[in-house]
Amino acid sequence: MSASETRPAVEVSGLVKRYGSTTAVDGLELRLAHGKVLALLGPNGAGKTTTVEVCEGFLRPDAGRVRVLGLDPHADSGELRPRIGVMPQGGGAYPGVRAGEMLKLVASCAANPLKPDWLLDVLGLTNVLKTPYKRLSGGQQQRLSLACALVGRPELVFLDEPTSGMDPQARRLVWDMVAALRADGVSVLLTTHLMEEAETLADHVVIVDHGRVVAEGSPAQLTTEDPDCQQLRFKARAGLDTSLLTAALPEGCHVAEAASGTYIVTGRVDPQVVSTVTAWCAQQGVLAEELHVGRRSLEDVFLELTGRELR
Amino acid sequence: MLLAHARTETRLTLRNGEQILLTLLIPIALLAGFTLIDIISLPEPRVDSVVPRIFALAVMSSAFTGQAIALGFDRRYGVLKRLAATALPRWMLVGGRVLAGLTVVAIQLVVLGVLAIALGWSPSLPGVLWSIALGVLGALTFGALGVLLGGTLRAELVLALANIIWFVLLLAGGIIVRAESMPSGVATIVELLPSGALTEGMHQALNGAGPGWQPVLVLVVWGVLASVVAGRTTRLT
Numbered sequence: 001m002s003a004s005e006t007r008p009a010v011e012v013s014g015l016v017k018r019y020g021s022t023t024a025v026d027g028l029e030l031r032l033a034h035g036k037v038l039a040l041l042g043p044n045g046a047g048k049t050t051t052v053e054v055c056e057g058f059l060r061p062d063a064g065r066v067r068v069l070g071l072d073p074h075a076d077s078g079e080l081r082p083r084i085g086v087m088p089q090g091g092g093a094y095p096g097v098r099a100g101e102m103l104k105l106v107a108s109c110a111a112n113p114l115k116p117d118w119l120l121d122v123l124g125l126t127n128v129l130k131t132p133y134k135r136l137s138g139g140q141q142q143r144l145s146l147a148c149a150l151v152g153r154p155e156l157v158f159l160d161e162p163t164s165g166m167d168p169q170a171r172r173l174v175w176d177m178v179a180a181l182r183a184d185g186v187s188v189l190l191t192t193h194l195m196e197e198a199e200t201l202a203d204h205v206v207i208v209d210h211g212r213v214v215a216e217g218s219p220a221q222l223t224t225e226d227p228d229c230q231q232l233r234f235k236a237r238a239g240l241d242t243s244l245l246t247a248a249l250p251e252g253c254h255v256a257e258a259a260s261g262t263y264i265v266t267g268r269v270d271p272q273v274v275s276t277v278t279a280w281c282a283q284q285g286v287l288a289e290e291l292h293v294g295r296r297s298l299e300d301v302f303l304e305l306t307g308r309e310l311r
Numbered sequence: 312m313l314l315a316h317a318r319t320e321t322r323l324t325l326r327n328g329e330q331i332l333l334t335l336l337i338p339i340a341l342l343a344g345f346t347l348i349d350i351i352s353l354p355e356p357r358v359d360s361v362v363p364r365i366f367a368l369a370v371m372s373s374a375f376t377g378q379a380i381a382l383g384f385d386r387r388y389g390v391l392k393r394l395a396a397t398a399l400p401r402w403m404l405v406g407g408r409v410l411a412g413l414t415v416v417a418i419q420l421v422v423l424g425v426l427a428i429a430l431g432w433s434p435s436l437p438g439v440l441w442s443i444a445l446g447v448l449g450a451l452t453f454g455a456l457g458v459l460l461g462g463t464l465r466a467e468l469v470l471a472l473a474n475i476i477w478f479v480l481l482l483a484g485g486i487i488v489r490a491e492s493m494p495s496g497v498a499t500i501v502e503l504l505p506s507g508a509l510t511e512g513m514h515q516a517l518n519g520a521g522p523g524w525q526p527v528l529v530l531v532v533w534g535v536l537a538s539v540v541a542g543r544t545t546r547l548t
Binding site for chain 2: 056058078081082084086088090091092093094095096097101104105106108109110111133134145148152
């Protein structure tokens with residue numbers, strides 16, 4: 001391991017960024033280890049994009065220390081930019097430029113670029129090589145933007161909501177790309193509000209809200225909780241009367257219909273509890289489908305920490 | 312890098328129908344129209360008075376209006392941020408656009424010059440050299456003004472304003488009606504406009520002994536002012 005590999009790829013401490021009277025980022029701490037994938041998770045307006053743009057050198061922090069590959073992203077921008085790949089939120093290209101032309105232009109800015117044609121093929125863009133950017137679908141624009149971020153063989157990539165506007169197939173493709181980057185030793189910092197994305201891709205998840213870190217850890221760490229707070233979920237006909245079930249369950253267990261037809265039993269879930277639930281279902285003459293005992297989902301953690309109200 | 316950037320920008324301009332209309336078709340139509348049809352009274356040979364006006368118009372059309380609109384929409388589509396995030400040095404981000412703008416102006420002047428010669432224009436060599444120098448200066452000045460407009464406001468607003476300003480300067484800014492045929496008070500103001508200065512300079516360069524110091528000074532002052540302000544106000548998105 002060389003010295004650069006033992007140092008974190010991104011190190012942010014006490015970051016503050018204000019826009020007028022609003023504080024977008026308020027004392028944020030972040031550390032992305034070399035060769036790992038970090039997901040910045042948070043509701044809209046939590047400060048994710050601002051944080052990323054400070055790391056990319058687009059914005060100047062009002063306070064705090066930011067080091068990216070050991071460099072100051074603003075002062076050492078010229079030295080840093082050839083080593084990072086950036087996928088800005090919403091992509092970016094000339095409205096009239098053809099997909100192939102755009103990637104070639106970005107490739108020409110790099111010292112040792114990947115072959116544009118190969119990258120377009122991998123990302124399934126070969127059939128729109130000559131299509132003007134403004135006529136690409138949202139998902140195609142996103143994939144072109146990802147190609148632009150990767151074509152310069154970066155050591156570190158910033159992906160700001162990389163899969164927004166993508167269909168499930170394209171999303172899987174991007175996830176595979178991120179996994180491949182990680183396997184190649186590339187560090188990745190991505191923002192998302194998709195729990196599944198964070199859970200699938202990230203070594204380390206940082207949940208931010210109101211510009212601050214509210215929780216962080218590996219997906220497993222974040223979703224592990226004490227044994228008295230497990231969940232049993234199942235699906236059945238909507239609107240069942242759960243009062244009998246509540247009475248039959250041991251003390252400390254609660255049952256609720258979380259969504260229409262989705263029931264959640266919370267508490268210490270042991271074999272006895274599972275048996276009680278299935279017996280009750282049999283009494284009701286319903287089949288419990290997708291019965292699942294386990295940890296809270298990352299989404300539960302997220303909603304618990306950031307609240308349920310709309311932003 | 313610089314050449315790849317400039318080549319892409321030039322190609323995009325030449326591929327865009329509205330840009331072609333603005334930078335070539337309208338100047339070509341006006342050059343032929345004013346030379347062949349007696350719409351405004353001009354001394355013979357008419358083409359000698361029409362060419363300086365059309366050269367000035369062509370430079371203003373591409374460097375100002377065309378540049379402003381393209382920049383406005385490029386910002387909307389996030390291309391500046393995209394390029395700013397690559398290894399492309401900052402000065403090249405500007406340099407590529409300037410080079411592309413000058414290339415387009417060169418193409419315009421060659422096309423219009425050839426057409427003018429076909430219409431009976433026979434310029435002197437010093438006149439041609441001066442007009443090229445003025446064309447470059449005019450392109451830089453109007454380009455800076457175009458960046459000032461296109462780099463600051465929303466794309467739709469840029470589109471509207473760039474076209475309105477083009478139209479007003481064409482009619483009242485000393486291009487179609489030269490400053491000398493206006494009332495003296497108005498003429499003084501018009502000569503201080505970049506459009507009036509460029510037209511006067513082109514006229515004196517092609518039909519006199521050189522562009523004269525005033526048009527050059529006026530263009531330089533506008534260009535420097537616009538560059539300084541644009542440097543502070545231009546935003547990537």
